[in-house]
Amino acid sequence: MAYEVTEERGSSHAKSPMETVLDGYEAKSYKNRKRHMVTVDHALETPQEITANVRTVPGLLTHRGCCFAGCKGVVLGPVKDALTIVHGPIGCAFYTWGTRRHKAVPGDDGLNLVPYAFSTDMRESDIVFGGEKKLMQAIEEGIELFHPNAVFICSTCPVGLIGDDIHAVAERAEKKFGVKCVAFSCEGYKGVSQSAGHHIASNQLIRRVIGENDTPPEGKFSVNILGEYNIGGDGWETERLLRRCGIEVVSVMTGDGAVAAMQRSHMAGLNLVQCHRSINYIAEMMQTQYGIDWIKVNFVGVKSTVKSLRAIAAYFGDSDLSDRVEAVIAEELADIQDDIDYYKSRLTGKTAALYVGGSRSHHYQGLLRELGVATVLAGYEFAHRDDYEGREVIDSIKVDADNKNIETLHVEPVDGKYHVRFSPEKLEELKSSIEGMGYYGGMVKEMENGTLMVDDLNHFETEEFVKLLKPDVFFSGIKDKFVLQKSGVVSRQLHSYDYQGPYAGFRGAVNFAHDLDMEIHSPIWDRIAPPWRNRPLLNGDIADAAQKSEGGEK
């Protein structure tokens, strides 16, 4: 069942796209990959189940990254006032240097270490004799040079294998230098994807950072934004909206984020969860420890931004706040309506496929719908079942050998810092009236019958689904981008926004629509085939050509 053969099978119309693609596999991979695909059918009596967050089949060209990428690359990378040292050979620090577009500006203390990459650059002798000394040296030099508010140490694969105790080094360094030092054992081989790294980062932030500074917020209504990494400035646009409404943002985890802000995040009135996958751990633990409720928001898309702002207002239950929120919504909507209508007129009827990390494949479906674009396939790189099916399935998720080693913290209410905000009755009332309060419903509920959900989509499947479904645009990452573009399919990166953005909020929706319209309607698409491609092969007078040729010989 070689590559070329499956192409022929792909042209068969008797089978569903899913079956056709799966037919390209031999028995074992077929069985494995089948569980990761669902053709959405809401008419079924029992909800459909998808397999997710299990190990990738080696050799199938997955797009997934590793635990280190999730911990250092995603969650810790944007923290600007921490010196994040990658303990390992040089590559891991190099690849997470300045390439994820989590924008940051110096805080009040003037510190911004986001433009830097720090590594212990382990060599063969460090692998043989251990790297703890070098790590200690690196911490000392880093503190002397930069005076950071904290030092984060992230381990890479060989560190765990040779047994360097980065936690002990962190503890010694903290005592010696008087600067908070936190170790993250996020070796790349842990778990099955970036997801394990999110969890490991979250655990340590809960243990060592959050809850340390009891300075209260200044305003009456205050929130933390969780799982917002400020890619392309999304976090800033969201903050701008919230501030306009009179809502104070205590901390953002972790876009343009700071240890100093996270330390007092437990004093905020409410947690907003943007990326459920990467940071629901912190939301849940902060609720237990500090009594802070969380709402699953989505600031991508016009309707979902409106809905998110209204949910926040409803939670605080203040009529002045509600009035301000409504006024801001009305103003912002008025500002963008013409633009949205224009782009909708140009995009209606197009179809899209989305394959992104652990939230955006869901978040962008609403915005696309608002622009008249239907989603035909959506998949996550590293999500869990709850991100597809909703949090109601969490208790039924099986723990396997790969995941059981990722620590689940068991936290208790913190004495003196746990605030009861509402009576149990009031809380129940809020939960039933505010969609997304302490709950995430996953992507499937918003997908149309007959569309596809595919987990851990690989290269083979991408190519085959593109041939079968023929989406007008494929939203994916850099590894896919040029595969799709070469195939003649419009491709936009939804990890990096192709270096544009912000795409969040009302204005972001217009930016997104503009970029999509620009790409789909690029004049170049119609000019791929050279003009001589469809010209008759022979042109001109044969006798004349023969004469010329003779002339040439003379």
Add this chain to the structure above:
Amino acid sequence: MLDATPRESVMERKGLVANPCKTCQPVGAIYAALGVHGVMPHSHGSQGCVAFHRMFLTRHFKEPVMASTSAFTEGASVFGGGANLKTAVNNIFDVYNPDVIAIHTTCLSETIGDDLHAFTSALDIPEGKRVIYCSTPSYVGSHITGFASMAAGFVDHLAEQTGTSTNRLFVIPGFVNPGDMRELKTYLDAFGIDYTMMPDTTGVLDTPMTGRFELYPKGGTPLAEVKALGDARKTLALGSWASEPCANALKRKFDIDFDVQGLPIGLQATDDYIMALSDFSSLPVPRVVDDVRGQLVDSMLDVHQYLSGKRVAIAGDPDTVIGLTRFVLECGMIPAFVGTGTPGGDFQKKIAALCAEYGIDEEACWCKAEVDYFELHQRIIQNPVDLLLGPSLWKQIAKAEDIPLVRCGFPIIDRYMHPLMPIVGYRGALHLLQMIADTLMDRQDRLCEDCDLEFVM
């Protein structure tokens, strides 16, 4: 930009590397493997490695970069990656059907001591297919070492000797772009030399837009030519860091002699390349070569007054940086700071010898191997320069210090088309010269008083 960098003095560091000037071996191994036709590069490590490498190579080339992974889990890290490799190889042949799977190791599989020889010997490989490997621990050398190791791996595993010489010249182009390889080939073709270039990423990482994606694009060194390397007459290795190990491998295996030259960047290094081709072929240099060389010399004279005496900081990979340094000297500029992150070799000696040849004082050129951009920045703050030359990684320093940057080498992740344009050969030198002159003259125009704006320059 880079506001946290202390500006008062340069601190010597022993433990901390900040803003590295190198990356790890496997990414170079993947690049080399893509230079042989029909190969699937395979990373024997955690799936994050190959995700990073594909991401990074794609960002440089703006082209699809295919590579697979053994996708180690914690279990595989404890019990060894043999089972993962077996599954991977079966799946790759079944689904992606390459001619060769070219495996490289990672710090993970090297640290646990996976025996690739034993693993690959035990594989059930389909008829006519090959699985080769090379060792590329990330804690040794750099991406350049990885490139060299994979190129040598192809020779070690695939080259054969029939005893009948093909009379071919084996050219190892070094860690350069497809645009450079094309330029190198134009001279080989001008001489009419029978040659094999390996790795050869032309037609792989500079493919045209056709509306059709090819998993194995038509370029890359044909497998038959790789196999026939054992019958080559001679090897010409360009760049001692990136190419000599492969030339050595062929010498060891089949006693085929080799010459090592610097990358042909600039006038003299290209002259050396041309002379080597002339020596090999026993042919006079074709007139077309004289003409393009003459155009280069002519242009160097034309723009000399805008370049002369300008102080330049050069960073990147050792073979490239040595070539750039020589060209900068040929243009009458001063290589004020010269650095590479790649360890090993006689980098500093070579730079010092070049400076001596052009009468530059020892103190006028600060040179260091195993340098990082943080240190280069700190030193440039103390002693500013007129121009930065090298990869995109200079970008932040260029902005922080308002110094113009001419991008060349690897990686260029923030500009397009560079992989298509040569910096080697006479045309490559012309391209470099044009970029340098344009950049410096644009700056003069932008910063001068209105009354000093020269309408003609």
